[in-house]
Amino acid sequence: MTGVDTATGLSAATWQRLRTGDLGVLPVAVVLVLIGLVFQALNPHFLSADNLVNLTQQSAATGVIALGVVLTLHVGQIDLSVGAVSGLAAAVVAVGSVQLGWPLWLAVLAALAVGVLVGSIYAALHTRLAVPSFVFTLAGLLVITGLQMRVLGPTGSVNLPFEWWLVRFCQTAFLAPATSWVIVALVVAGYAAGRVTDRVRRERAGLPVAPLWQVVARVVALAAGLSLVVAYLGTNRGVGAVFALFVGLVALTDLMLRRTRWGRSVRAVGGDAEAARKAGVPVRRVFVSAFVACSTLAALGGVLAVGRLAAANQGSGAGDTNLTAIAAAVIGGTSLFGGRGSAWSALVGILVVQSISTGLTLLNLDQSARLVVTGLVLAVAVTIDALQRRAREA
Amino acid sequence: MTAPILALRGVSKSYGAARALVDVDLQVHAHEVVAVIGDNGAGKSTLVGALTGALVPDEGEVLVDGSPVTLSDPSVARGLGIAAVFQDLALCANLDVVENLYLGHEAQRGLLLDEVTMEKHAWELLNQLAARVPSVRVPVAALSGGQRQAVAIARSLLGEPRVIVLDEPTAALGLRQTAEFLTLVERLRERGHGVLLTSHSLADVQAVADRIVVLRLGRTNGEFDAAKTSYEELLAAVTGIQR
Numbered sequence: 122m123t124g125v126d127t128a129t130g131l132s133a134a135t136w137q138r139l140r141t142g143d144l145g146v147l148p149v150a151v152v153l154v155l156i157g158l159v160f161q162a163l164n165p166h167f168l169s170a171d172n173l174v175n176l177t178q179q180s181a182a183t184g185v186i187a188l189g190v191v192l193t194l195h196v197g198q199i200d201l202s203v204g205a206v207s208g209l210a211a212a213v214v215a216v217g218s219v220q221l222g223w224p225l226w227l228a229v230l231a232a233l234a235v236g237v238l239v240g241s242i243y244a245a246l247h248t249r250l251a252v253p254s255f256v257f258t259l260a261g262l263l264v265i266t267g268l269q270m271r272v273l274g275p276t277g278s279v280n281l282p283f284e285w286w287l288v289r290f291c292q293t294a295f296l297a298p299a300t301s302w303v304i305v306a307l308v309v310a311g312y313a314a315g316r317v318t319d320r321v322r323r324e325r326a327g328l329p330v331a332p333l334w335q336v337v338a339r340v341v342a343l344a345a346g347l348s349l350v351v352a353y354l355g356t357n358r359g360v361g362a363v364f365a366l367f368v369g370l371v372a373l374t375d376l377m378l379r380r381t382r383w384g385r386s387v388r389a390v391g392g393d394a395e396a397a398r399k400a401g402v403p404v405r406r407v408f409v410s411a412f413v414a415c416s417t418l419a420a421l422g423g424v425l426a427v428g429r430l431a432a433a434n435q436g437s438g439a440g441d442t443n444l445t446a447i448a449a450a451v452i453g454g455t456s457l458f459g460g461r462g463s464a465w466s467a468l469v470g471i472l473v474v475q476s477i478s479t480g481l482t483l484l485n486l487d488q489s490a491r492l493v494v495t496g497l498v499l500a501v502a503v504t505i506d507a508l509q510r511r512a513r514e515a
Numbered sequence: 516m517t518a519p520i521l522a523l524r525g526v527s528k529s530y531g532a533a534r535a536l537v538d539v540d541l542q543v544h545a546h547e548v549v550a551v552i553g554d555n556g557a558g559k560s561t562l563v564g565a566l567t568g569a570l571v572p573d574e575g576e577v578l579v580d581g582s583p584v585t586l587s588d589p590s591v592a593r594g595l596g597i598a599a600v601f602q603d604l605a606l607c608a609n610l611d612v613v614e615n616l617y618l619g620h621e622a623q624r625g626l627l628l629d630e631v632t633m634e635k636h637a638w639e640l641l642n643q644l645a646a647r648v649p650s651v652r653v654p655v656a657a658l659s660g661g662q663r664q665a666v667a668i669a670r671s672l673l674g675e676p677r678v679i680v681l682d683e684p685t686a687a688l689g690l691r692q693t694a695e696f697l698t699l700v701e702r703l704r705e706r707g708h709g710v711l712l713t714s715h716s717l718a719d720v721q722a723v724a725d726r727i728v729v730l731r732l733g734r735t736n737g738e739f740d741a742a743k744t745s746y747e748e749l750l751a752a753v754t755g756i757q758r
């Protein structure tokens with residue numbers, strides 16, 4: 122009744138886990154740090170607190186969309202219309218609140234409802250008619266883009282007043298230093314408490330436990346990492362409210378994916394839907410939840426984008442929002458083949474994409490270079506994904 | 516005798532022109548081990564599917580405790596106390612052993628999963644089967660065929676089902692694991708469960724079954740008392756060769 126025992130077994134296991142992708146987002150996080158160092162070497166402004174604050178603020182909206190993509194990829198499906206959904210949501214918020222005079226909160230709710238509706242339609246198409254998701258979401262991309270134009274009307278662009286709470290929340294709201302530190306303390310304490318309780322319960326149950334120093338090391342690493350981020354960003358404007366919201370959503374999704382029944386069924390369905398059905402998983406409901414969550418997060422991303430730009434136009438959610446969000450999820454290490462990945466890949470992935478974009482802009486390279494480099498990184502990520510899948514099956 | 520826990524009455528199932536099951540009757544009682552034997556393609560897996568909700572028969576009825584039920588889904592069957600081990604095992608290769616064992620029936624503590632309880636119980640279940648897995652936290656993809664089969668069998672034992680239906684449970688098991696499995700089946704019978712298993716191994720079947728049902732080309736081709744039937748008689752019924 123022992124688990125993994127010897128030290129040699131552990132290191133061989135680590136190598137195996139790297140090869141098969143079981144280390145999760147860790148390797149990509151290392152790549153992110155490397156990217157930061159390279160750009161810093163090329164332009165000393167890159168790692169400045171000012172630039173990093175901008176970078177985090179710019180990541181949030183598309184990051185939220187990427188988080189939804191992570192969920193559809195998890196169940197082995199894809200939603201190619203997330204950018205369009207975010208654009209439509211942006212249009213609904215702007216037109217509803219500015220032109221139709223709805224209260225802003227109502228316009229935001231309406232936009233989110235659009236997301237729920239789109240996701241439900243996709244889910245119905247998938248579970249009832251078994252249409253492959255890349256086809257109907259591609260159709261959805263066209264339909265929704267058309268709707269977005271219709272909603273925006275002939276002017277094609279609607280501006281939001283700068284003093285509205287949504288705009289302030291997305292542009293100028295930052296966590297007060299005290300608030301940031303309280304959150305850091307709570308997160309670290311919560312994490313440590315969880316780890317320790319888990320360890321005690323495992324010991325009582327006679328199950329193998331990780332050595333105590335590992336628990337301590339993890340807690341210290343978390344505390345140090347978070348403190349570093351908060352302290353460094355704090356030398357500038359601090360942690361943006363919208364970025365904090367994004368990270369909070371990622372953490373919540375991560376908890377749900379790893380530690381709840383729903384999360385387990387999501388991974389099971391993505392791994393082998395028929396096996397999951399035979400095991401008694403409500404497969405249909407799982408697909409519905411994934412598609413609805415994805416579209417709703419896409420809509421939320423659109424809402425945040427309106428706030429950030431203080432405007433919605435025909436370009437909202439067009440072209441590269443879609444590709445960036447999907448690329449971020451994959452670059453962050455969520456598998457295209459279903460059943461594997463992590464909510465954190467949305468955060469790490471979007472930071473990689475946004476770093477490349479910001480870094481190249483600082484080097485005075487234009488949009489074209491950004492697209493080429495991001496495309497190449499995506500190609501590398503997909504290749505690694507495929508290789509890891511092969512290693513797992515070997 | 517009381518009504519069988521699980522029964523088929525006049526069940527047929529076709530895949531297009533292929534008639535996989537034709538008018539099959541079958542009963543499984545408590546305290547009883549029923550074996551279903553037959554050549555490749557005889558319809559055994561289709562029969563198991565009909566009994567466990569993996570597929571819905573074209574005609575005929577499935578009865579639980581004598582009353583007709585519609586097993587629209589394996590989870591429905593599971594809810595009625597019918598557990599299954601499918602020939603393809605129905606394990607998710609990307610999930611680890613504990614995750615697979617409890618899939619769809621996870622233990623919870625509040626809103627979150629109770630991994631500790633599940634992991635502890637997983638070891639107990641696997642030890643019952645003398646199953647040797649390196650760790651219950653490795654993905655099933657990293658296990659051998661026999662280890663996977665043991666995991667699938669262990670999963671069917673969770674939650675005290677009344678009937679356990681196993682499709683070729685010993686196909687990939689080693690000698691020792693087969694022996695443990697057969698002992699386990701006897702224990703299940705003593706504890707009052709009904710067991711239905713299919714097999715290609717006449718020796719295993721004769722060792723453990725009370726009753727042997729032969730399927731041939733989708734039809735029942737005889738029902739035998741395991742204690743009074745010879746190997747040759749079974750072989751003749753399976754192959755359809757008259758002596």
Ligand SMILES: Nc1ncnc2c1ncn2[C@@H]1O[C@H](COP(=O)(O)OP(=O)(O)OP(=O)(O)O)[C@@H](O)[C@H]1O
Nearest residue numbers: 530533534535553554555556557558559560561562
């Ligand atoms: N999904 C399917 N589609 C079409 N035909 C099928 C399907 N499943 C089974 N069949 C056919 O139904 C018949 C019975 O198949 P079944 O799998 O029940 O046989 P079996 O007795 O379990 O065989 P084995 O010993 O090889 O497992 C076979 O002729 C097979 O070709």
Ligand SMILES: [Mg+2]
Nearest residue numbers: 559560561602
């Ligand atoms: Mg079969």
